[in-house]
Amino acid sequence: MSKNQYLIKRYWNRFRYLFFQYFRTGFIRSNSVDIRDSILIVTSLLSISSLVNIFLIDRHILDDMIRHKVVAIRFCFIILPLVTYLILRKRLVIINRNFGNYLSGLLLILLFLHVPLIQFDPGNHFYYLIGSSVILLACSIILWMEPMRIGLVSLAYIFILIPLITNISTEFGISSQVVNQNVLNSLFLTFIGFVANTMINYWRFEDFRSNERLKRTLKNLKITNDKIRILSHQDSLTSLYNRRFLLESFPIRVEEAKRDAYNFGLIILDLDYLKKINDKYGHIQGDRVILQFSEIFLKNINKTDIAARIGGDEFCLITGKITRSELAVLSEKIRTEIENYPMKVYNNESTHKFTASIGAILVDPNKVKNFDVLYHSIDEALYKAKMEVRNKVVFLDKDFL
Structure with missing residues (x-):
């Protein structure tokens, strides 16, 4: 031109x-x-x-x-x-x-x-x-x-x-x-x-x-902010939430439970002997195990439940309205499925059976102090139990609230 x-x-x-x-x-x-x-x-x-x-x-x-x-x-x-x-x-x-x-x-x-x-x-x-x-x-x-x-x-x-x-x-x-x-x-x-x-x-x-x-x-900014918010609340490896979102959601769940007068459950889960896979096959294969486990975890939760990876091989679940017997059944179901699921490692050429130690407690929203108190109580009880035997569910009494 x-x-x-x-x-x-x-x-x-x-x-x-x-x-x-x-x-x-x-x-x-x-x-x-x-x-x-x-x-x-x-x-x-x-x-x-x-x-x-x-x-x-x-x-x-x-x-x-x-x-x-x-x-x-x-x-x-x-x-x-x-x-x-x-x-x-x-x-x-x-x-x-x-x-x-x-x-x-x-x-x-x-x-x-x-x-x-x-x-x-x-x-x-x-x-x-x-x-x-x-x-x-x-x-x-x-x-x-x-x-x-x-x-x-x-x-x-x-x-x-x-x-x-x-x-x-x-x-x-x-x-x-x-x-x-x-x-x-x-x-x-x-x-x-x-x-x-x-x-x-x-x-x-x-x-x-x-x-x-x-x-x-503004529309593009909102989309970008939503993506940033999701990334800031989501674990980078799994599709679970991260510790930050868990800590933000816990007081909200407590207030909802107080308003609607119900108890909810808190489950802490720790994979047993994941370190052996990391040492033998490398951390990439260990990440594959964590990813497969998160899929099992997601299959057993409701829409109102909050599943998060706290860090490493430790996970947490905050349930919605639940009774003590239902919480015990849910914890045992997760433990059994993990035990019976053949985890694939090393390019799918090898499978390993894994187990998990689970600590659970039924939370009364009117008595709970904060998440850290609950978490450390369950973690301490779970640690003591793992010194004796792994692959079990430890149910805490309300004395830990």
Whole structure:
């Protein structure tokens, strides 16, 4: 691409960005309240100005029939925007981008209603010509319409409506100099409205894009934070929680148990003779054993249970609501499954039977002090038991609370 082609493309994109943007579905949904409010504001302004004209200006028209026709047209300035507002108030999201067609049609009708007004009341031709351009200016600034739509309406106003009004004014003997001066004023107001609409919509689109980028950034940040939170709470080797998450969850479980008046279980599990695998085959094979054991551990817990690897070959389980007999059955079931499971080591060429020593206690939430007291009580009792015989479940009494 040559330099000239690049510049042409660059300036064309900027031109298109300024004048040929249109309201997309997401843009309309996020600004639906403001769009409805803008229509209501225009309706209110037109209603007030129409009522003022009826009581202050139109009353001076001597011909009753003409005055009634003018008043009827004035009420059209009130009814048409009101009907449009009522339609778009509930159906804006359904109509979607077509709402711009409603507003464009409304604006064109409001502008062309000035033609019969000048025919019925040519003495106020200046007032009606400037009034139409003021309506176009106000709608360009207040209504949510794209620059392209405002530009098309402005062109129709300049090349169709203004010539019609000037011809009518000339037919009624109004000076061409006065007419031309009024036309220049109307063109100036129309130009100001188009420029203002372009600038306002530019910042509307910029604000929308900034908000969308911010939403995407916050969404990505939330995903990243969730991943970090999971990593900070998860053991790097197994899919179990780590000691940090266990310590954070224990007081929460105690408070839940107090609130719902139930006891929960705490199990400490220690694999027997894992050091022999580490010494014989290396720590990688020892990690494989720990990984296989964690899978057994996960198969025997409920969704409300918290299973964690405290460190090395030591694991912990905080159960949900449970009785002493159920805790004993659960502890024995885990011990039996570990004992009967052939752990694969050394590239699946060799299997070994492992055992585990388990310490368990039923926790009364109203008596428990903290996790460290429970843990050290169970760990000490488990250590004494392992000096005598391994592969057993040691159930502590409530004296250890």
